Amino acid sequence: MNEKPKVAVARGRRPSPAYAATRDVLIRCGMELLTEQGFSSTGLDAVLKRATVPKGSFYHYFANKDAFGAAVMDAYDDYFKQKLDRWLLNQERAPLDRLADFIADASRGMRKHRFTRGCLVGNLSQELGALPPDFRERLDAILVGWQERVARCLKEAQAAGAIPGTLNVEQLAEFFWIAWEGAVLRARLVQSDRPLVTFIEAFLSSLGVRAQASPRNEADH
């Protein structure tokens, strides 16, 4: 899972800062395009064009499109985990409020991009049949990593007495990301963050609590 994709750098040579910077730009542009339109319909030309990197130089940076896809997935996972940690480890907020904070932030992010971007993991899961077989394992591992973070947050809520100690937090964390992918999909469909609000309100009320930091008042009108 943490294995880095092979890059086409000659053995024994350290990549120059300029090389690393260009590679990062390609990955960032890949993240943008893949969250918009998935892997299969994203041509390398479009990535290079967005990155303003000369055509034909792609293979200086990645062995092939699959290796590029793997690097984009890893980068997205890193980015997303940082985002999750920012909200879910925030000790100034009660554990369940942190979940609502994360969703409110995700709503702002989706609105900023006018609901054209989804979740990279959801997009790629939808087109699995057309993807390299090892993408499946990688996507599953990414979701498991996110689940662990939500489970930890729910355990903190249990420890604080905010939700019953009898709840199966592992199953609830799995459910959180199941419903998340559905909510992001629906938000793109209706071009509104209302599905994200519906999701977090229903999820929190499934724990026997009312959302205290409901992002409802931030929803689109």
Added chain:
Amino acid sequence: MNEKPKVAVARGRRPSPAYAATRDVLIRCGMELLTEQGFSSTGLDAVLKRATVPKGSFYHYFANKDAFGAAVMDAYDDYFKQKLDRWLLNQERAPLDRLADFIADASRGMRKHRFTRGCLVGNLSQELGALPPDFRERLDAILVGWQERVARCLKEAQAAGAIPGTLNVEQLAEFFWIAWEGAVLRARLVQSDRPLVTFIEAFLSSLGVRAQASPRNEADH
């Protein structure tokens, strides 16, 4: 929404039974392919090949690929509503058990196709950016129709005293389909119906009830 797509039949002529049968086969093959791989990556050649209809004769049946897509969506909606009604109007079962029955049936269906097929609405929602603009409205209308059916079932559960009358059944029905799309996506990813089971158990427990007809014991091992 209920407007039928235009077909390339000469004015004033009634389609022959053979014509209608071939058109139905094309739509059925389209449903299969679109639930597997979505709209953009499905070529008309693949549809014609699966339907064993001669190449080049597509335009006898549909004005273009978009009209075909619209016909497939309508057919899928009809098929799915019949399926929903079969389970959700079953007076021999308590309302909440009917929801669990529907999910158990969906689990069997996904397993039968080895988790290669998703929900047509979810697949098409994922690739909205590449679809004709009117597909968005159609997909949303389909989901609203399904939601009405789940809301009706939840109202029956309220009337029977199985769940609190204070619950917002419209919002819960919306949440049901949000989580459904996420669960189908995840089931395809992990090639197991476990996400569907996680979803229905969590959904029913969010209503304050335990699943009585849990499909857990039918899950893949």
